[in-house]
């Protein structure tokens with residue numbers, strides 16, 4: 182039987198703490214205990230800043246980080262050629278610097294050094310690779326090309342960058358959380374923030390955290406719901422499988438073909454497993470996602486002689502119209518970090534560097550690259566996004582009269598029968614069958630009637 186659960190969330194202890202039960206105050210409050218929130222809390226606590234982090238889920242690691250591929254690399258698909266060269270340079274270097282300094286702090290058994298490859302199997306993919314290579318050359322990024330890989334199918338071309346990394350993301354997060362707590366960070370789990378005011382947040386249980394600054398690190402920012410800048414964010418869902426294999430690979434792979442695939446190996450219970458995934462689509466727009474799992478299984482059979490994966494799961498990624506994360510101030514004391522695309526582990530390290538600078542009010546040379554203010558090139562896509570959301574809103578009311586209404590901004594949800602969830606097409610909120618929030622920006626449960 183296939184486990185509909187992440188490989189990383191099997192059999193390992195997760196960090197848990199009590200729900201925050203009293204009003205408190207701090208220098209910096211962080212909402213969200215994923216990689217961004219935890220890395221930022223660790224840095225801030227080390228700098229002597231009083232930091233309080235609240236996480237909605239019952240343990241640290243149950244959010245997006247626990248469903249990621251665990252790649253820590255600055256090779257982010259064929260992304261660099263799609264952004265202006267000056268920004269591509271800052272983006273790439275910020276990731277390289279953040280990854281290197283993070284890896285230096287980790288025990289060596291928590292990560293593996295690998296070569297990262299992007300590859301193509303189609304002519305269209307080849308053209309993207311050529312454009313990315315041209316960008317690497319202009320930015321003096323060290324790389325090599327090859328047609329020989331460990332993959333069991335031919336590639337038309339592959340581009341490798343050495344000294345990249347992969348990990349068990351939940352183990353990394355647990356270690357980082359323990360370090361943050363040792364440095365003095367206060368971390369509360371099972372503590373859902375439901376309201377944001379100018380100088381405090383309110384939790385589900387009515388307790389308040391008063392702050393000098395607030396960092397919203399919740400994947401899709403709950404605090405900025407009415408901002409067009411946030412409406413520009415697009416949410417994509419993709420699928421991942423894990424299957425026992427005979428050997429570990431020396432590389433990690435990502436195709437740049439139109440429907441991309443991600444491939445790496447990992448040890449689980451001291452045995453090698455192949456992680457294989459892809460098949461992205463816009464979140465909340467597919468009522469039957471089973472064919473997405475089935476097609477990955479079919480490819481596993483065809484290419485790897487694997488009849489069924491042992492584990493399979495899905496994950497959501499937030500994309501911005503600029504292709505670069507938004508790590509910026511959105512109100513007097515409020516900052517967001519979001520839009521990491523598929524590169525949450527490395528971009529969250531960059532975010533923690535920038536947020537430390539915002540906390541201490543020191544300028545950071547990369548800050549402007551991660552701000553969307555005044556970027557008018559993104560407005561066309563923003564308007565398309567708003568148009569899509571408007572269409573989803575109207576169609577939802579016409580086509581799904583009985584579907585529950587999302588508690589974020591009122592779109593109709595869709596029943597996802599392969600994963601037993603209610604999914605919202607507008608900003609990617611997900612709810613369990615009984616209406617509890619699995620993923621924001623919604624913070625309130627669905628109101629279900631007895632027929633649902």
Ligand code: FES
Pocket residue numbers: 587588589590591592605606607608609610621622623
């Ligand atoms: Fe925004 Fe549902 S309306 S996530």
